[in-house]
Amino acid sequence: MFTGIILAIGKIAAIQPKGGDVRLKIDTGKLPLADAALGDSIAVNGVCLTAVELSSDYFCADVSNETLSCTTLNNATVGTPVNLELALTPTTRLGGHIVSGHVDGIGTIVEKKNDGRSIRFQFKAPDNLAKYIAEKGSICINGISLTVNTVDGGLFSVNIVPHTLQETTLGTAEVGNQVNLEVDLLARYMERLMQGDKAVQSSGNVTMELLQQSGFIG
DSSP, X not given: OBOSOOXXXXXXXXXXXXXXXXXXXXXXXXXXXXXOOTTOEEEETTEEEEEEEEOSSEEEEEEOHHHHHHSGGGGXXXXXXXXXXXXXXXXXXXXXXXXXXOOOEEEEEEEEEEETTEEEEEEEOOGGGGGGOOTTOEEEETTEEEEOOEEETTEEEXXXXXXXXXXXXXXXXXXXXXXXXXXXXXXXXXHHHHTGGGGGTOOXXXXXXXXXXXXXXX
């Protein structure tokens, strides 16, 4: 588990095809690896990866075809900058929100504009994720815990303050860039719980009928 508070910007140092998928070597920049060990989880642009090789300034991780198919790591090249976070511990400050490192889908930056000293980004989420994104709710973008400002269908906006711009890859992000999205865990579990005993046979979609049966609408 993670908090969505980025500790360092690293970069992809090598991409090695291996048995049908890939092994990544990631230079870790200022990420504090003194207490890290083989087998530890490290979030790379919001993707939870397992360290299979570890040094003082890099680690290697295997990336499965499943992960490649649903994250932006599939398009990464040598030199691509990435946001890095170590897994949380019992003594970690929970400054963001609970993040699993399991990416739900890929979004796209559709607008970027100045807003005071911040920059307001607007993103387009995949249609199947739009229902989980709520105004003033939490969302994880490339591993960064952020608060949603506005929602309009599949479009949503966030404000990125100067510190976050400096300490994450959003500082150099541009319109058209793709990003990894992880929606709030509570939203996903709430949908499943609302299905009750029907969850075994349900397609997993929340319908107006289900909302009425659950007492959310009259």
